[in-house]
Amino acid sequence: MIHLATLPSGARALLIDLARATDTPVSFLSKIMQALRRAKLIGSQRGKRGGFELLAKGRAASMYEVIEAIDGPIFLNTCLVSGKSCERSAWCPAHPVWGRAQGAMLNVLQASIQELAGSAKRLQNGQPNELKVLVVVH
């Protein structure tokens, strides 16, 4: 997602190129891309100029929304799973600590893909570069 967000707006990338850029096996990445497409974070086009592209929703998405689209929601403990309840949670002193720990973690994961792409560009200045690595692999 961050790699797609560093490409020029509207650019599409082939699965094979995304796999190289992210050091990810094609078969595994293919499943990830399906999940991201189902969540409408990315789109795909077939044909000669086809490939995967970031949708506006994906660019605005938080890191947490991307994780959730792939792995489902994160719960640090079963007592935090929505819809489930533990009869001890009303008075269990560990329950609110788990809740605050999860809240603190999720708060950090609100960083948006757009922001992360900006920091990717800054980090790559003078650092080993994803696209340079891509050329070496070719």
Add this chain to the structure above:
Amino acid sequence: MIHLATLPSGARALLIDLARATDTPVSFLSKIMQALRRAKLIGSQRGKRGGFELLAKGRAASMYEVIEAIDGPIFLNTCLVSGKSCERSAWCPAHPVWGRAQGAMLNVLQASIQELAGSAKRLQNGQPNELKVLVVVH
């Protein structure tokens, strides 16, 4: 651990009573107690006045130290596992976000067993009480 910390100093509790107080199967709890004993957070004595007792290290321990003694260290992502390294982490913009998310979570889990026992006592005032539940089960 919190339950043990609410008992009078030096008191010992039998596994069967701890299992009742925590709604936990004895066989499962027995493994947890072994892990806590290995970490020197609790001690145990055999015999007529035997049972499990909280050690000073256990009373001062954080919730995280207890989790770690049972489940091992928590890592939100493999790129945060100590000793392991990901060659992408120097420039991957998601890596520092994972690090901050983990730090924020661990910071909350620093709440000590002693503190949690204090809040357990406060929560139990006028609330369904662990010890009352114990009597009902008897």
